Amino acid sequence: xxxxxxxPSTMLLIICLVAVASVWAAWSNTYDNATPAGDQxxxxxxxxxxxxxSSIQERLNACMHFPLTGSQVSxxxxxxxxxxxxTDESAAQVADGGAxxxxxxxAGEGILDIKDSAASKRELWWWDEAGNNLQLTSGGxxxxxxxxxxxxxxxxxxxxxxxxxxxxxxxxxxNLPDDxxxxxxxxxxxxxxxxxxxxxxxxxxxxALMSVATTAIANAAYGSSAHSTSGLSVDVEFNPDIVIAxxxxxxxxxxxxxxxxxxxTANKNMGSGALVExxxxxxxxxxxxxxxxxxxxxxxxxxxxxxxxxxxxxxxGGVKNPSAL
Numbered sequence: 001x002x003x004x005x006x007x008p009s010t011m012l013l014i015i016c017l018v019a020v021a022s023v024w025a026a027w028s029n030t031y032d033n034a035t036p037a038g039d040q041x042x043x044x045x046x047x048x049x050x051x052x053x054s055s056i057q058e059r060l061n062a063c064m065h066f067p068l069t070g071s072q073v074s075x076x077x078x079x080x081x082x083x084x085x086x087t088d089e090s091a092a093q094v095a096d097g098g099a100x101x102x103x104x105x106x107a108g109e110g111i112l113d114i115k116d117s118a119a120s121k122r123e124l125w126w127w128d129e130a131g132n133n134l135q136l137t138s139g140g141x142x143x144x145x146x147x148x149x150x151x152x153x154x155x156x157x158x159x160x161x162x163x164x165x166x167x168x169x170x171x172x173x174x175n176l177p178d179d180x181x182x183x184x185x186x187x188x189x190x191x192x193x194x195x196x197x198x199x200x201x202x203x204x205x206x207x208a209l210m211s212v213a214t215t216a217i218a219n220a221a222y223g224s225s226a227h228s229t230s231g232l233s234v235d236v237e238f239n240p241d242i243v244i245a246x247x248x249x250x251x252x253x254x255x256x257x258x259x260x261x262x263x264x265t266a267n268k269n270m271g272s273g274a275l276v277e278x279x280x281x282x283x284x285x286x287x288x289x290x291x292x293x294x295x296x297x298x299x300x301x302x303x304x305x306x307x308x309x310x311x312x313x314x315x316x317g318g319v320k321n322p323s324a325l
Contacts (some may be wrong), residue, residue: 002197004247007043012188027053027055027059028058029054029055029058030055031052031056031059032307036048037235041077041277042216043147057073062085063081063082063083063084063085064079064080064081064128064200065077065078065080065081066078066079066080070175075139086113086114086122096310103126105128105129105131106129107186108129109129110126110127110128110129111126111127112124112125112126113127114123115135117131117135117138117139118193119312121139123136123137123138123143124136124137125133129283130308134146144161144163176188176189176197176283177189177190178191178192179191179192179193183200183203183204183205183206184204185200185201185202185203186198186200187199187204188200189201189206191206191208193240194210194211195211196208196210196211197209197210197211202240204232210235216316217313217314217315218314218315218316219236219313219314220236220239220311220312220313221236221237221238221240221310221311221312221313222308222309222310222311222312223298223310224307224308224309225235225308226306226307226308227247227292227306227307229294231291231293232291232292232308233289233290233291233292234289234290234292234310235288235289235290236289236290237288238288238289238312238314239261239287239288239314239316240259240285240288240312240313240314241260241261241310241313241314242259242260242261242312242313243257243258243259243260243283243285243290243310243313244257244258244259244310245259245283245290245292245308245310245311245312246308246309246310247306247307247308247309248307248308248309249306255281257282257283257292259282259283259285259290261285281293290310290312292308
């Protein structure tokens with residue numbers, strides 16, 4: 001039996017409404033789950049199939065590369081994204097300080113969305129499965145806050161990082177710009193020409209802070225510790241070239257030591273008001289360790305349980321004997 005091709009008046013009304021809706025919207029075809037109606041004739045089914053295809057193609061092509069070539073989507077790059085445009089689903093979703101996006105990330109998932117910043121501008125945010133949120137952008141730049149354990153590589157010369165504290169932990173390295181940087185107040189750079197650390201003053205000009213050529217002291221250690229009958233040993237964590245030390249005993253019984261790496265066996269101890277040459281009153285140095293002696297003698301009653309103060313230094317390029325200068 002041949003099916004009728006006569007379109008009822010109700011069907012004409014629906015078609016007119018679809019046409020009007022398509023004029024109001026940005027799409028050529030309205031994507032409507034209520035169409036086709038149950039009483040629509042079967043011969044219009046091919047039209048409805050084409051309408052669905054067209055609706056899907058238009059919407060996919062809004063942010064994906066899904067163009068028509070004639071009546072076909074045949075481009076080899078079809079399905080790849082051109083961009084991603086976020087839209088506001090609700091005021092609660094984008095409000096500054098909002099706790100979560102429209103949806104909640106399940107275990108093993110994460111959500112990328114937009115939310116208001118403090119300036120009431122839409123910014124990019126990330127939510128993890130525990131509900132933690134992180135603002136990713138701010139005013140057209142990457143928004144960095146918190147602590148970053150891994151490498152942060154800002155390779156472009158136009159990047160600026162504003163931070164309260166820049167901390168290199170463990171084996172972290174602070175890599176300073178070299179001497180191609182123009183002087184400006186507050187800058188810190190490494191001058192490759194003469195191996196110098198320089199600071200930019202407000203002139204602006206570069207002031208040398210430290211240089212291999214001009215900085216003599218490589219390491220320094222200053223400290224204090226209590227003396228005991230077992231003596232006292234301290235580790236300064238470098239091999240000293242000069243050690244100067246004294247204790248807190250009174251003027252009559254106080255000690256003063258002077259040791260240097262050139263005459264290690266002839267260092268002097270000024271104790272009890274006299275220059276003491278006795279080897280058992282000298283300090284000794286072994287590697288990074290400094291040992292201060294204890295002598296239980298009648299002339300040393302106040303040397304027990306006193307505080308010993310020490311200053312240890314080593315120098316770049318070794319130590320020179322003054323007589324050789």
